[in-house]
Amino acid sequence: MAIKYLKADALPALLEALAKNARVVAPFKRDGVVQFEPWQSGKDVELDVLLAKQSPKEWVFPQCETYLKFGYRMEEPAQGATAGTATGAEGEAIGGEGAAAVAAGAEPAIPHETVEVEALNEAPAQVIFGLRPCDARGFVQMDQVFGGYGGFYFDPLYNSRRAVTTLLAVTCRDPRSTCFCTALGGCPAGQEGVDALFTQVEGGFVVEPLTEKGEAVVGTAGGDLGDATEAQAAEANAVKAEATGKVDVPFALEGIRDHLHDNIDDPGWHDLCMRCISCGTCTYVCPNCYCFSINDELVESEGERYRVWDNCFNPLYTEETSGHNPRAQKSNRFRNRFSHKFWYYPDKYDSLLCTGCGRCIMHCPTRIDIREVLRIMGAAPGAAAERAATTAVTPAATGAPTGAPAPTDGKEA
Amino acid sequence: MAAQGNGSNGGIGAAKTRLTRGDVAAGATIARAGKLAGNPYLPEVATVLEIIDETPTIKTFRLRFDDPEVQKNFSFAPGQVGQLGIFGVGEATFAISSKPSEKEFIQFSVMKAGEVTKALHNLSVGDKVGVRAPMGNGFPVEAWKGKRILYVLGGIGSAALKATIEYTLEHRADYAGITILYGATHPTNFTYWYDVKEWQKRDDIELVLTIDRDCEGWQCDVGLVPSVLERMAPSPENTIAITCGPPIMIKFALISFEKLGFTPEQTYTTLEKRMKCGIGICGRCNVGPKYVCVDGPVFSLAELKELPDEL
């Protein structure tokens, strides 16, 4: 597919054109906080800040989604029907095992309550612009669980939206020190899940349509998108190469799954989770933590059932009615998140559940570092203990960016 | 009874309820898949036909799907579960305790414990509920043909094994022997007492009933299930041992099986976890890499030993 060039000042016009047929979502800064929000004419897309606080996950998998509405109604019974079979379309007598049941229900016909149930599924066409390749890859990884891969259930709520979502990613020019996409097989200019990749070059973007959806975007832009010159394409390639070189590789992925398995009872989990406060920040900023809860609300006779993000750090997440909690200890819950991403999920779906965006490190109230966790618990048993000791003394042992000042010691009083 | 479960991921009733990777690659759509796969979150509305007071805290609900097609086509494998819920209160997972051959109703037994079960206990005949079933893997009853089956159950654990017991009793000739050891705290706490009395009449099975402490008029065994089990000392040879009951009973029953020489491969139990979606997505019922709702609830002890200590 032909490589295109879009002048920076033509971006609003492109988004405007896209917004005619779809909801356009992009990162915007509001009160100093960058989040993905619906685009409106006149709003400036924020691309200087590398990562929005949260990934754009919620636009395909909303934090809260009502999927059933129901209402209880009083209904007069059909003439001659019994309470037990009044609503059934068939009126034939039931024999054998069921006879006792019918006898029990065979009371005089009286008005009875019935319930109307309606399934909801909103899926407006949408374009997400300005997400990063790691965010796009997050969707691809989540597609496994929601798509029914590996012989499991197909989730119509997620997939209906996913099918009508176009992902226009922007190459990361300046990866952060918390980025580690390349360690997981990603890249600041990664194409996985991306419909068209925008790379910022002098004066604008080099645009690479990668899928039919991406081509459609090029079609929408019309005259604003010219062919990129060779120099522009070369510049984009240089930007990508330079960015890729800036991403740290804090651990070797190979063997992590097996080592997590072998270290399952290692006391290192306990030590690492000490500073965890059991909140859900890491999971809610994550591009592919997808666990959720389901709740009902009923007001008078009208109600709804909705699913809402939940997280495995919440002590109530697994607590059973009896009060028994299979993951009562914080260390159990802590272990679950990392093991899920690098062991359970890969075993089930042949895919990691982490793209290396680093948001969980950036936003954790106590800056728990997934790289550190994997370096220690993803190391061979024995080596784990050794690495834990090393890490305790020099927390910034790896991941220190080139050119960053040396860590300073505590100051004098 | 339609296709039998075999304990693996594919072991499920006649309705096609899951898409495989191949199905998705071949462009499977909602219309092509079974009803549950079309929108696995959408419950089928069912009506309460009959409510049986089993014990002071357990009620059995016999339900009939409002859609006659659904009722007609409904089938499940012994050991499979379903999500039973009340619209406006919520859903919870229960074992399907009707006989797999039962075509007229679907049955769940519910112990009063939390919000959903309390609301279920307040139901009357004719009330509406939502059911998503069948789910989970079920017991590999096909693979067990020719073996002796030893059931060890206590309290509400009987609900999880009821369908399987009834299935093997109906197919008695397929199995070399059937032994049922059933314990309760008190004679009033046996569920399915009306069926237990039928079992007592059969001379082709061994039935041992026990209560924790002796009480007037009781004529069967007395003692905790694991100790009665050790006294019975069943031979592990060509035998499958299945246990379900309160967690503490399961724990000690498993220890007794081991003492009696049962290998982890021939010992089975069913797990209970807090579940929400029931379809392997929402994430909370995992024990390590296994999801109890889709990979279970039936596990062999050999499988459990591979999992983290999060039961």
Added chain:
Amino acid sequence: MSRQDHIREFAAKALTEGRVDYFIGWKQGHNASEVVPAFVKEAAAVDQLVWNELCHHNLVTFLKRNMPDPAGAKIGVCVKGCDSRTLVALLQEELIDRDRLYVVGVPCDGIIDRRRLEKEFADEIVAVSCSDGRVSVATRKGNEKEFAKEEVLLDACTRCRYPNAVYADDVAGPPVPEPDRDGAKPDWSDVAGYESLSDDEKQATLEKVYSACVRCFACIHVCPVCVCWDKCVNRSRQPELVEQKVGTKQKLLFQMIHMFHVAGRCPSCGACDRACPVEIPLYLLHRKMNKEIYDMFGFEPGTKLDEKPVFQLFDVNDRFGD
């Protein structure tokens, strides 16, 4: 001897003598601009402990119900002035066992507001250091900038009335000068803007700031005096008192419940504000609540060990405002 050296010495001594199972202090995070809570189990490892202007975490959080692990552990902990007030609030209500604690007070002359620094750069901050009242900041791309310390302090620090721990077993170095508390009322000028709004404007403001909430519960989990934990009405299922839906109404209700529930115990340490991943100005609203309590009862939460929390007392002379 620096305060940091004092902390290390106290920690090493307590660990060596077996008075504590572990000692909670601060250590450097993944780069030189981050400090994180440190849990030290052995005297040999005390050198990781630091004390500097980035040590914002209120470590009392790790003492509250369900946090200490193992449950009966003897714990050493460092507290700044504001942190010590939350500790006192817990002690006043007997929510924590004083006999299992060893408290090192750290006199504090202000903590840097890292978020304020972040707003100065599009680029990632990788190092922050402070000396002689100047704060130097370096970014990943090599940008460097210097700020006067007073300009980049946390709001809580600019109005601090308790810079020294109000309760401690040992103190890391000489105390810093105390402000004249008796002569001067607290400075509430930070909430004046909010107070000047009409009721409708206040409602609109609250809805606007709280609509950003993602209900991650970092604010309540990090809050040292928010102790209901798995019994919190905001997420309890049995009974379900607050809808788990994520609408503005529910977010506002959740935050109001939190604010009212910690009223009289919360000294506005600001831990919730700093933990919030979407930067909701939680601190400001807790300050407003504290002002109300001060105006009504002349009460400053967590300042006197032998005092009862204000909402556990009834006094016919309470003024309930002027």
